[in-house]
Amino acid sequence: EAGVVQSPRYKIIEKKQPVAFWCNPISGHNTLYWYRQNLGQGPELLIRYENEEAVDDSQLPKDRFSAERLKGVDSTLKIQPAELGDSAVYLCATGVNYGYTFGSGTRLTVV
């Protein structure tokens, strides 16, 4: 089992530029979460998908963040335009019932 695959691992961009993160979940995992984790903090929920439906995006800053999950499998998270405060690790997690598995994350640095 390949696990949750995220790319890229690292991304450095200038502020106001767009950026996208990609997540490939474990096969058969219907629930997919995107989290943002700042240094020294726990992961903060951004959006949750059940299959292809975004069932909870209440904490996604919709003015600049967007997400999609095509055909209920891969998901992308986009920021446009990026701000300095968006620098963080973006984590994707997927699961079936109990026990959510995280990908390795994308460390974003906005300069």
Place this chain on the structure above:
Amino acid sequence: QKEVEQNSGPLSVPEGAIASLNCTYSDRGSQSFFWYRQYSGKSPELIMFIYSNGDKEDGRFTAQLNKASQYVSLLIRDSQPSDSATYLCAGLNTGNQFYFGTGTSLTVIP
């Protein structure tokens, strides 16, 4: 008020001792709770989950849940230096939202 509260620590224990990590939650309807371990620069990895009142043991780890007090804990027996990490408590609330605490940093001193 955060959904899940943890003492951020840091917590230091000598090798071989019992490390006790604690967590409280605000949503009384939350049913399931999880403990994750996160090494510096790595993503969280699941250690245990618990959804019934009482204790659940897995090797050196014991999770405890007290729904009346809205309290979850993780005990690590015979602590090893390799247990040094940040431990994240997470809960699945009534809205099926998976919320994390801020984490407790544990250092096991050889």
